Each structure stands twice: as C-alpha cells, then as structure tokens.
Amino acid sequence: MQSGIRFGGSRSEDRLLACVLLIAIAVTLTPVLRLFVEGITVGDQLSLGRITDVLSKPSTHSALRHSLFTAGLGTLVSLVIGGGFAFLVALTDLRGKGALVFCLMIPMMIPPQITALSWTQIMGPSSVLLRTLGMAPPLGAPQPLYSAGGIILLLGVQHTSIVFLTLRANLRAIPQDVVEAARISGVRGLRLWWQIVLPLCLPGLMAGIAITFVTALGNFGIPAMLGIPAGYSTLPTLIYQKLAGLGPAVLGEVAVLAMLIGAVAILGIVLQRICQARQVVHLVGAVSRPLEIPLGRLRLPVEVGLWLTVTAILVLPLLGLLATSLVPAYGVPLRPDTVTLASWQEALFRQPMTARAFQNSFLLSIGAAAVLMAICVPLAWLMDRHPTRLARLFDSLVDLPYALPGVVLAIAMILLLIKLPFTEATLYGTIWIIFLAYLARFLAVMFRPIQASLRQLDPAMNEAAQSVGATLFQRVRTIILPLSAPSAAAGAILVFLTAFNELTVSALLWSSGTETLGVVIFNLDDSGETVMASALAMSIVLVVVALMAAVQLSARRLPKGVVPWQT
Amino acid sequence: DTLTVYTSQPNADAQRTVDAFMAANPGTDVEWVRDGTTKLMARLRAEIEAGSPQPDVLLIADTVTLEGMAQEGLLTAYQSPEAAAYDPALYSADGYYHSTKLITTGIVYNTGVETAPVSWADLKDAALKGQIAMPSPLYSGAALIHLATLTGDKDLGWDYYNQLASNDARAKGGNGGTFKAVAAGEKPYGMVVDFLAIRNKAQGSPVEFVFPEEGVSYVTEPVAILSTAKNLEAAQSFVDFVLSQQGQDLVLEMGYIPARNGMGVPEGFPAREDIKLMAFDPAVALQNAEANKAKFAEIFGAE
C-alpha cells in the first residue's frame, strides 16, 4: 500500500494547509459539533439517556432500514444511468454528445419535491399523458410511485447527474495510449471497460457513488412526497414527523436522529475509503489525448437507447410540470380552452418575492460555488500531499453537513449563529447565515470530485513548476487549478444547481428579504398554489438552461474540458 | 419601532394582514416570517434553545400548540378588550391566546364519483374501500385536532377510526397532499380543511366540499404574544387589531370564516348558523396528544 506521502513539500505548504483546513473545519464541522452537543445534553447536563431512548424505538429502526434501502438502491440506479452515460459520452464516438450532456444536467435543476410531483402527475389517474394514451388507471387506483420502489426510482433519477459529472471529468484524464496498449494486446468489448477503463477511473467513480449515496440519504423531498403517503418513513421524514410534534424535547430527539444519519454517511465514506485504499493510481506523465473508442455497428442502437432514457427521465416529468403550470387550478385537465398563462404571470411578475428570490438564489449559489472552489482546490491538493492526521479526520467528516437533512443543518446553524460570541451582532435573519449554511452543506459536493482528480495527477506536473521557481500560490493558480479544472467545474456546476433551488436549509433560515427560490416555490405549493409553484419551477429550469447556453457561448475561452456539455 | 410576527397564514394573506395593521398603526414596522407551522415551530424551538427567540407575536394554526407553550411559560397573558365579542371557547381564559378565524375540516370529493357523502359516517361505507385520503395527525396539527375532536365525539369515537382503517383509508401527509390526491382522482374522497377545497373549486378544480351532518372539527389560527416579546406594546395592539372588526373583515375578505361573533361567511360557504362545530378543548387535547398519536399510529400501521 502506498502511503501517499510525497516529499518535496515545503513549509509554506504546511502553513497553507493548516490555514485552509481550519477554515474548512470551521465552516463545515462546527455546526455539526453544535448539534452533537444538543443531542448529548438534557437541560444543562450530559446524558446519553436520550440517545438510547431514541435508538431503541422501533420507528427509528424501521426508518433506518428504509433509509439504507432506498438510498442504497437509489444510488445503484443513479450509478447505472449516470455511469453508463458518462462512459459512453466521455469515451466513445457518439454523436450529439453536447445535447445529451445538456439534457442530463436538467434533473439536478428541478427541486426534488417538484420532480416527485411531476412524476406522480404523469403516473396517476389524472395524468394527461396516460389519459390521452387511454392507459390512465381508474379513480382511486393506487399511485404506483407511492412505494419504496417509487422512492428508489426517483432518487436514482434525481442524482444521475452527480454520478455523471464526477465520473466524466475523471474519464477525460485517462490517457489514450494506456487504453491503446490494452487493445493491441487483444482486449476487446466489456473486458476493456471492466479491467482497464474502470480501474483507472475508480477514484472518480467512488467519489460519485459516495456523494450520491450521501445525497440520497439526506434527501427529504422525494421520500416526503412519495413515502409519507405510503406510510414509508425514512430518517429525514421521521425527523420531520418529530418536528411536527410538540414540546421542548423535540430538538434533542431530532439531533440524535440526525447523528444517526451522519453515522451512516460516515460509515459509507469509510467503507469507500477501505475499498479504495490500494488504488492510488497516478497517470504517469499523462500528456496524451483523451479517448475516443469507436462503437462501430452499436453506435445507432446505443444512441437511440440513450435518447429514450433522456426522454423518460427528463422530458416526461418536465412535460408534466409544464402541463400543471398552464391550467387555472390544480386538477383541471389541460385542454385548449383551459390553457392559461395566468399563473406564470402571477408568479413571475405580480409576486414581488419572486424577483428577490431569483436574485438571492443566484447570488447565493454563484457565491457558494466560487468560495468553495477557492477553498477546495488548494485543500484537496494539499491534503493529498500532506495526509496529516487532522486532514484524514477531516476527510472522513466533510460529508456530514451534506448528509444531514437540510432542516437539521439549519437548526444547527441557528443554534450556532444566532448569537455570535463576544458581540451583540447576529447573522440570523441576514443572507449570510444562509450563505454559511450553503458553504457547510456543499463543501463535500465540491471537494470530492476535485479530490478524485487530483489523486490521479502526475506529481511531476507540480515538481516541474517547483523547479522553475513557481511559488505555492502561482502553482495552485496556474498548474493545479487548470489541471483539475474539469472536476472543479463539475463540482461548481453541481453546487450551483443544487444551491439554486435548494429548499430544506433555507426554509428555516430565510426571513423577509432573503427568500430563496426553493422557499418561494415551497410556500406557494404549501399555500395550495401548486399551479403557481409549477410555473415558477418551470421558469427556473428555463433560466438555468439560458445560463448554460451563456456558458456555452464563452466556452472557447475556458480551459478544455471545463464545460461538461462541450466535447 | 418594529414588531416581529411569525405566521403560518398563506403568503398573500399574511402580507395583507400586515399591510392593514401597518396602515392602522403608522410608525410600527412589521417584520414577518411565513412558513408551515411545523417549520416555524422548529425554527422557534431552535431560537429558544439558543436563548434568543425572535418573534413578538405568533399567528399560527392551532390552539393546542399554543396551549403547550403557555404551559411551558413561553407566552404572555393579555386580556384583549376585543375578547368580549368572541365565544369564550375561542380564547384562553387567562388570555394567553385568542382565535382569529375558523378553519373547519370537512369532506371533499372528486366530482368524477358517483355517490356524494353527506356525513362522516358515510365514509365507513364498504363501497368506498381504498378510496379515502386524510391528513395524518403525525404530520399535521390540524389533523391532530381533527382526530381529538372526532374521537372525543360520543357517537364516532375511536370506533370510527378503526372502521376507517379497515376501509383502507390512507392517513398520510398533510392537508395539501390530501387535497391533491382528491383533486387528481387518486383517492376521490378525503377529509380536508374547508378553504383549500372551496377556493380551488371556485377556480375550476373538479371537487366538491361537504360540511358533514355530525358537524365539523375546526382550528382557529390563534394569535399570542411571547413572554420574551421585545415590543410588548405593539404586540398588544397587533392582537387587538386582528381581533377588531376591521381585522375580522379582512379575514372574511380573504375567504375564511371569521371567529368574531356576528360576522358573515365568505362566498361558497353555508351560513354560519348552518355550520355545526363539534366540541373541542385544547387543554384536554394537549394532554392526550401523545397518546392519541400513538394509538393512531397503531391503528393505521404508520411507521
């Protein structure tokens, strides 16, 4: 086993590592720590009584089982779809890759509640689609999605883009000649993928799986929409149920349940680390071009298959969403005479909150992506070069704030930031508390893909820069950052998209003036304005698509491989 | 001079309430936060735990929650002069909270069905097996009160819930979800709060709302002042305002049944006299809350 310790580091690196690590720990782990304190104290006293109490309840056990089951299988679904897409798009001579990638990003952009909503709409008895096909189930027929299977399917679809984006960046780094060497040795077909390509992209794949699993574990929207009606509770919905209860004990119980989710997430990460321990693969002197394996006669069928999948996981729910946004009231069938843009108009132009929310969400998500990139690139690189004990500990805990349900993280942020120590000031009620919460929550999303790609980086790239006298800062900016740019971009896009319509964290942290898009959609939906909520959600999708198009226009000025849908 | 209000009123309603109050009390700025009762309470709990509760006034869904807070000593008593115009059942005798409107829970059904129910008892009909949806008391405060009210009724009682359970009624999620299930035809019958159904029906949703013969349960969107209120004076004038004739007219305009005596009802509702309210005591309901939830969970097999 290679220790990963390489020398040639310097004291400035040690100092920078300590500094960045402290920032990262302050940002991510203090809220979690605060929550932990809440879980183990009753009144002002330390007590494990609450923990044993909550952990011994059968409802906790079944929720834990359900969480593991749905998150695990949901990850598998994402892996199959997202992984399959990533391999085919990054490594073969498919046509129309850009469009495919473009479409694959969209599931991430729709808030999970809305995804669930649109799927239930197209699968239920009032489905416009099924009705026109004459396949609509009778009134009162059970909704097939209200089941564990439904949750798994939608979790899988929702998180496809995560696996796809993290893996794709990694696949691009595989040098052409290594695969050619295998082909000339007579390796063909699946074996090539299995024995050469897969091991080489394992870090990225593992990182993708880990984030997906953790995301699925903490997902509230989908199990809430599909599980609660089916009486199928997962840990996040159980927490929600606890919060709906009364009395002062609630927070403590919630903290314990949150810690349970955290424990499961850490377990997953550690497991991943053990599997990967021997797999430090440096792509020795990788200067060659990325791959393009010809698919031959399979190309057309594969293309058709991919587009059908895209239609199923993207176009159908979007159509459902669109249909809902165009009727005057929920449940009214969509017919030429019922079509109206009234709710679009109301949602976009009458409600003053909408414009504010667009602005807030935009600034928050761009800001979070930028700050996180600035933290994560040096952090991941330094942690790879100097795996100190603190760094390793941090590495196993980064995912915690991401795994906790958003509500819980929000509670932790309130507990932590409502009174800043030594001052009268408070961040509560300002946009900064949401921003800090986003930093805490999405650090893992940015960190993991970058970490995976830097693990593969040939150390000589950095050494060459050192030998010409480049300082640490110069090296990070001109060598490390551009070389990890595809993954960093993947991370940034993931952060941006998730933060842009994030709901569960900001739901508890917003106040008037600091609404986010997720909050506005939720409040509309919650007040019975489902139609307006759909219109707003749809307009978000359109805005993001427009943003992506804008990025596409400037793609030529960005480093190669940064824009995922640019091939 | 600012006043902070936490409310679970729908957005537009909350905005109107606040605007009207500010118009009536120039010089007082109102900061308000709107969210579902569950989230608001989670937020408030966290603030209390951290030692810095923000709001002065709460205007939230149900009396049971406020009764609990009153018992914990988190509320300030205020005997509003406007209380005289209200039925004593609608405010706390000590003045901890005052109801502002009546939101009843009745039966809703999809107009695509053949038989229209008229009473709670009709939902026991075996013909409706598997076609009923209702909110779960585990997730919704209103549903918990509904449960407490119906099980407290001597004719219905827990037997009624047992029968609903054996009729495969689905009791999951909140009012919104239940309504959608009915409107979408997935479960054509349901128990749901009145205004959701009546408003959507007015906009064309294929549903019909029924006030059952036995009467309806109700929640009252009470208003209360926190014991930590920083701006007590403004808080009291806010309470007076929502209870006043002017405030109650606003409630009516928004499409709810005002709590004040001698007010009309919004369009689409039967006359106030024809709405039969079932008996309900928040203190008892609070006391039985955990037991009721547990029993409910047992009967409906919710996990």
Next chain:
Amino acid sequence: MADLSLSSVEKHFGGTPALRSITTRITDGEFVALLGPSGCGKSTLLRLLAGFETPTRGAISIGAQEVANAATGQSVPPEARNIGFVFQSYALWPHMTVWRNVSYPLEVRGLSKQARAEQTARALEATGLTGFEARMPSDLSGGQRQRVALARCLVSDPQAVLLDEPLANLDVALRAAMQEVFLDFHARTQATMIYVTHDQAEAMAMADRIAVMDQGQIAQFDTPQALYARPRSRFVAGFVGEGTVLPLDGVRQDKDGLVAQLNGASFAVAADTAQPDHICLRPENIVLAETGDLRCVVQRCTYLGGRYRLTLLGPHGEQLVAESRSAFKTGAQLGVSLRMPWAFKET
C-alpha cells in the same frame, strides 16, 4: 503471414501532413528499422499499422487482408490485428503490478494459469525484472518502466511487432542485452518486426533492412550496408553515419575506375552511375596524412572513449569529420587525403 503493405498512405493531422504518400512493402518475418529525424512521422506510421489511427488516404494490408482503406473508410480495429506494440511513452497500466502488466495479454488470450505464470516469469527474466513483480509502475525507474513495456510486448506471440524507440532509456550494456532478446525473439517467432530507433548503430546491428524517413516520406529503404556505403541522396548520406556531403567539380573515367575532382584535388571514387555529382565522406574515407591532398584545420576534438573525433575545416570552408587515436589541439594544421568515397547523383 504478416506481409505488411502500404499503398499511397497519407496521414494529415488537422490539415498538416505527417505522412505523405508512402508506398512500401515489408515481407513476412523481416526485421525492419525506421530511422529519421524527430517529428518525421515514424510513430505515426507505426500507429497506422497498429490501427490506432486511420489513414487520410491510401490503404494498408496485413497478409492478404486489407486492414485499412481510406476510400471505403473500413478499418480493422487494433484488437483484431494480432500485433504487438511498444509505446514510446510505455503506456503501462498504472493500476496493475509489474507482474500483472506483463501477464495481462496472456490472460486476455485465455491461457491457463500455469502457462501464464511460466511465460510471464520468462519474459521478466529476459528483461532483467525478476524481483520487481509486485511493484507498481509508478515505483519504477524510467528504464525499468521501459523494460516492463518490452516484456509485455514480447510475452505473447503476435504476428508482427511494432517497437517505438524501445531502448531509448537504457544504458549500453542493457541495450546490448535487450537487443539480443529481440533478436532471439525474432529468430524464435519469425514475427515481422518494425523497430523505430534514433540509434543508428542499433538499427545497423539488428535490422535486415532500414527505412530512412524524412518529412513524412521514405527517403531510402535498403540493407544497412547499402545504406551506409551507397546512400542515394544528400539527406540520407548526411543523416546516416555522420557523412559529410560535398558537391563534385567533375568526374572522369580512368582505367581503374572513376576519378573525381574537388577543389583541385583528384581521387578515385566508388559509384554506380557514370555521372555522380556529390560525394559522401565518412570518417573511414578520411585518412590523416602529412602528405594529404587537403590542408585542414582542427576545429574541435572530442573524446569518444579510446579515440577522438576531429571536426576539420577544409581549405574551401567544407566541414569534415575524421577519427583518430590521439588528441589534437584546436587550430592544429593537418593534411588529409580522401580514400575511395562514395559518389552519387542527387535525384
């Protein structure tokens, strides 16, 4: 049967030509070396043969099978060509140990475990890598990596082997040992071998024929002796064996053979045309003698181990390279006579 034949093969990279109209044939079992300056297209030629690239124009056949044809666009994929390849960049699989890197081609061919172990061990031994089986490629020195790449190529028995500078990073002794390994392998399997190298001595020592490439074309394709002794162009004459090429003033036919004139001196030349216009001077054609025809000045004297190489400046500014057992000072005057240089007609 692994005759390799190329007809009018061209390869362009985004417009710039890397290979221009190559037509040639390499017969089954031949050992061919490719020589040429950096960037002349050697690697590209090998990659075309292996099937990693498709020609922009022309066709390639292996044996009776046409494996690539630019006109029809059809191309047999590399994995179906049964060709061994040693990459200039090694292209080791970084996630496999040395042992697995070498045994993998056998695994792919479905050999039994025992056969695999035997052949792998033999290949590792032949390349001097015994003891390194468990290392990962990233923990090897440059030369060791190169040897792993060699072992990997030689472990199976392809019908043709393409080697791209396979010994560039090895020291003389190891080079010699590896050259033996190649020759043994060639003798044993009779595989066609194409060997890119920049080391002329290596090419001369091992190859049956040498193709000298220049700017995407084959300048001359001949046996080592012919190439050295009878270059057919200024480029080949200058590139192979440090020849100096000088234009002749004239030639005349004598009773003993051809006599050439250069700057007033006359000397006998070897040629196979009647009207050669250039001569190629190798160190062995230049004899240092006080009585020499040409008076030269020593420009540089470099030690080669046991002998010195002299760079001389002739009376008319021509640069000559000679060898000597003893050192000379820079600036020393020398007489030089020319002994039977090769004369050719530039085409």
Next chain:
Amino acid sequence: MADLSLSSVEKHFGGTPALRSITTRITDGEFVALLGPSGCGKSTLLRLLAGFETPTRGAISIGAQEVANAATGQSVPPEARNIGFVFQSYALWPHMTVWRNVSYPLEVRGLSKQARAEQTARALEATGLTGFEARMPSDLSGGQRQRVALARCLVSDPQAVLLDEPLANLDVALRAAMQEVFLDFHARTQATMIYVTHDQAEAMAMADRIAVMDQGQIAQFDTPQALYARPRSRFVAGFVGEGTVLPLDGVRQDKDGLVAQLNGASFAVAADTAQPDHICLRPENIVLAETGDLRCVVQRCTYLGGRYRLTLLGPHGEQLVAESRSAFKTGAQLGVSLRMPWAFKET
C-alpha cells in the same frame, strides 16, 4: 555559487535502499555526467538535489547553504533552490501550449512581456521548435516533447541544471545539435550541470567529470579519459567502453615495465600499482594477428556502419570484443594479441 555537496546521503523507498551513503562534491560551474545501469539511482540522486525528495540519512548543501538534512528534518523547498530540471518523463503541462510551457518560468520570475517573448523565441529556436508555438503537448511527437522540456529548462538561468536523460529520444543529428546547445548554455551561464545519460559517448564528449553509479553508490568519479583508460573496479571497467575484465595469473616487474601472465601468454600492461590482479581489455587493446598469443573463435559479427564488432571466444572461455574493418564468418579462427591493456587491483 552552486557547489553541490552531499555527505553520507542515503535514500530508501519503503525499506529498499535506492541510494547508499553517497558523499561527494561537485564544484561550481562543473559539467558532470552521471552514468550507470538502469535502476542504479541516478534519477533519485537528481531528485534529492532538486528537493523533490528528502534524504533518509545525510545532508545536502548548495553553496554555503544546507538545503536538506535528514537529522534535523529541515529542507529547502524546490522552488527556493533555483535549480533547473529536465524530467525523464518530460512533465510538460498538458493544459498549456508549447509557447506557454516554455515561457512559464519567465512568467514566474516576473519578466516583462517583451523580455519573455524574446527569450522564449530564442529557446524555441535553439531547440528547433519554431513553428510549433501554438501546439498542445499532446499533439507533438516524442522527440518534440522532449525538446519542449529542454527549452523550458534552458529559458531561464538557474544556478544549477539537472538533466535526466534529456536526449534519449532524439536522433544523432539532433542530439549533436542539442549537445552544442547545452555546451553553449554552460559556457554562457557557467551553471553547474549534472547530466544523466545512458549514452557513454555523450557523457565522454561533454562532461568535465563522470560519476559512474552502481546499485546506489558512486563507483568511480573521474575525468572521461581517466575513467576509460584507468578504471578502478571490475564494474567500471566492464561498464564503460565495453571492456572485458579478466583475472591475471600473475605479474612480474620487467625492465620496461610490468608484464602480466594470462593463460600462458605474457604481455606488457599499464598500471599504477605494483600488484594488479585484473586487466581491462578494450577493443583497441586487441589486435587481430595471425601470430597472436591467443587463439579465438568468432562468435558474432555485427555491422556498426563502416566497421564490424567481433565477439570472440578465447581458449579458456573468456569473451573478448574486438573491432575490424572487414567482416568475419561466425566460427572463423583468429589469432589475437594484447597490446598494453590497463591492469588494476580490484578493491
């Protein structure tokens, strides 16, 4: 001032030693070549000097400054050492064009845009890369990549330059040109240069002194001539210049000098000890003559371009290497006499 000195430097990789107790000193401005078999620790030594690795034991100083000390654990980072490095694997930055790769060191030093452009253009021209400025490294041939790495190293003026097989992938002509570039650079900047190569001719031609390494140790550190003519161990004698080492049966002092006995034959030897026990036979010590002392059989005859190398088998099984202008058949009988070989005492 870039004296490099190492005292008792060792380097282990997870237990296995790559360098064992190296103590030596390279004076300012010297041009030193490192020779040695693959895997002997040459690259490791360079990496220690550059600061990419820290020694497991011992200390390294550059000038008056101690840059690494295993005892105190202190180490000056590479970027603060002002040492140029050419990597065996090139280590070009794949995301930068050729131009940017080369100009980057200047950019780091904060040169003005114009100065940068000038110096970069000059470095590219010296390495024959003009016209390739806009290419990405992945679109270059192997030798072109290597030249970019060279240009990148030479563009700035480091106090010491470490080169790890910088010419391994270049053809003879280009090698010669590049060697000139190095020598010019050395003459101009007076930087200390350490040059790892497997090409002995190159080492001999360029270096002031050559260090021959073996298994992590320096076996001999001497001028090229001394190394070739007076090796001090069997390893060096065998490794440098294809020497054959034979143990002597005995020596006696004659009036003209030392006379050695080997398998019944007697011959004069050169030595600087009174009791040598081995001789080193180079091709030039072996004279082919019908009347030779030793009867040998030709084992192999390889063409070297203009001359042949003969591998001979002596009467007692010893292998000798000789050179000849004409070819011999394998199995032919030859007489060989030995002319003044070097005799030494193995330490």
